[in-house]
Amino acid sequence: MTRLSASTFAGLPAAVRRPAYDRSRLAPGIVHLGLGAFARAHLAEYTEDALEKRFGAWGIVGASLQRPDQRDRMKPQDGLYTLLKRAPAGPELRIIGSVLDVLVASESPSALIAKLAAPETRIVSLTVTEKGYCHDPATGRLKADHPDIVHDLANPHAPRSAVGILVAGLKARRDAGLGPFTALCCDNLPSNGHVLAGLVRDFAALTDDKLAAWIEANGAFPATMVDRIVPATTDADIAEVAKLIGAEDAAPVIGEPFRQWAIEDVFANGRPDWHEVGAQMVSEVAPFEFMKLRMLNGAHSSLAYLGYLAGHETVADASGDPVFARFLKGLWAEIMPTVPAPQGVVLADYAKALLARFQNPAIRHRTWQIAMDGSQKLPQRLLGTIRERLKAGASIDHLALGVAAWMRYVTGTDEKGGVIEVRDPLAAELKRRTEAAGRNPGALAEALAGIEAIFGHDLPGDPRFTKPVAGHLTALFDKGAKATAASLG
The missing domain is CATH 3.40.50.720 (NAD(P)-binding Rossmann-like Domain)
Structure with a gap:
């Protein structure tokens, strides 16, 4: 040819x-x-x-x-x-x-x-x-x-x-x-x-x-x-x-x-x-950037970890699952109060458009690809939102599940016992900590949350963060990603 x-x-x-x-x-x-x-x-x-x-x-x-x-x-x-x-x-x-x-x-x-x-x-x-x-x-x-x-x-x-x-x-x-x-x-x-x-x-x-x-x-x-x-x-x-x-x-x-x-x-x-x-x-990119970072990228990362663990190869497959589509809607409900809408944008409409894009069956965006480099992505995509929700005294159930799913993912073993190729700048440190903690969810959550470069000084010491993350991580080991997401309603 x-x-x-x-x-x-x-x-x-x-x-x-x-x-x-x-x-x-x-x-x-x-x-x-x-x-x-x-x-x-x-x-x-x-x-x-x-x-x-x-x-x-x-x-x-x-x-x-x-x-x-x-x-x-x-x-x-x-x-x-x-x-x-x-x-x-x-x-x-x-x-x-x-x-x-x-x-x-x-x-x-x-x-x-x-x-x-x-x-x-x-x-x-x-x-x-x-x-x-x-x-x-x-x-x-x-x-x-x-x-x-x-x-x-x-x-x-x-x-x-x-x-x-x-x-x-x-x-x-x-x-x-x-x-x-x-x-x-x-x-x-x-x-x-x-x-x-x-x-x-x-x-x-x-x-x-x-x-x-x-x-x-x-x-x-x-x-x-x-x-x-x-x-x-x-x-x-x-x-x-x-x-x-x-x-x-x-x-x-x-x-x-x-x-x-x-x-x-x-x-x-x-x-x-x-x-x-x-x-x-x-003249000001920040409102557009902020909206995308939290609503698109935050949802993308959370869905990638949960979807991969549940056996979904692509974003379209994962978001097409009614359980994960419902999870995304709950996640956006937690994120949107922290996002000032850019001029001319209705956040609820933006969320609907995101779901439609995620569910486009013609696009095979691999969950594994999005899951790369999580240690670099979590601080911007999820943790800032979590800090604002905690400051406001608001729920972080869906956001915490996104973090817990990352923790479960970086253990390097999926729900069927298969090997996950964890690509991350901190891969060696993640491996050291996950191997030391084993399959003890509490120890694992504490070990990973203790990485200051990711979670800073504040979140590891805040039970409003550590308790739901550890609880979700326990459920992910016991029930799997789909059942854990379904339990959020």
Whole structure:
């Protein structure tokens, strides 16, 4: 079968949408760190739409920080790939042309730094996951003792962390007499623009006070809120895309039809016309971000742990189970009083829309995928809500079950005795604590809640938190996830 490429994509079936601009004239303007599936289904499609609306020098150069896999898949395809949008009514196919090249930082950090320092680079965007920022989620500050940060401080010309790479690029621009690029964080971090600005300044200050001051005076770090369900691409997806487009595509991405992007409109040197293709350019992203973080992400994580334990492979399967659909409604009832509604949004309607998105049978978003990196996600997605509910003297039954389900999940064994592959930055610490506690729910809850980096000082000592969590954890061991969720009514 013919491989998708610039020389072959014109011959694809008429139903496959392709770039409506002269791609041979497209010049780069954006460098994206962490060119995974989400960035290619979200940032790249918004940019594709903007290029079709008003053409400009806004092509994307992707950068993989560690592995060459993405480069090796996309290079033979001239950066082209298929976005398959799975809707209940049927698939929609589109070839994305906005990605021009992919670099691999670990192979040539100097090449990546040079690209960041190039005059044409005006935006450096990031999707490196929460753990990729080498920060303390509880404080938002840089962890100077993180191995990658220690490495980058000692090897400023060969950084391997996202923060180290940004600072190296900004330093090169300053030294060349250029202005800074805009650093655009597209990860699910609270106040992500503010956090990234602080991390970059923290790192720069450890090497050069004048550089830190220059970045603070001139840099731009817009806050963003991104939303689209993008499941991991499977071999079956790759085979389906090949059949539908009549060509081999080694790098397709799968997404739901829904997408949302709220962006603080603060840029150092221009941006694509994203506002003309659906992005919301706002003065305050926080209300949108906060709503999504608590209502979508909090529910996603809770459902992922419970659903996985109950044997549901996907979010659609789990949320389609009436027991878990009822659990989600109860969870949102606890969350919504802690969420100020953004302008024009009715939270109850937003919750209904979330449930419909979760239950889209065409999207196979794996519960295991969402369950990754829970130690980084819990503080933002669930624990902040729990603290507010406790302060108000309100119930946390559903929220506590989400936490207990995480604790049961990280024991590494499912309800049928199968091995769970627990992927988490604290995996070794979690394993040590869970093995020491064994299957004693009280001891296990106490051991895991004692991880200060996750639960802080307050929650482990508050029986209003520890008692319901331990009680739910006992039920999860005794009755299983579905029966425990059902018992909440």
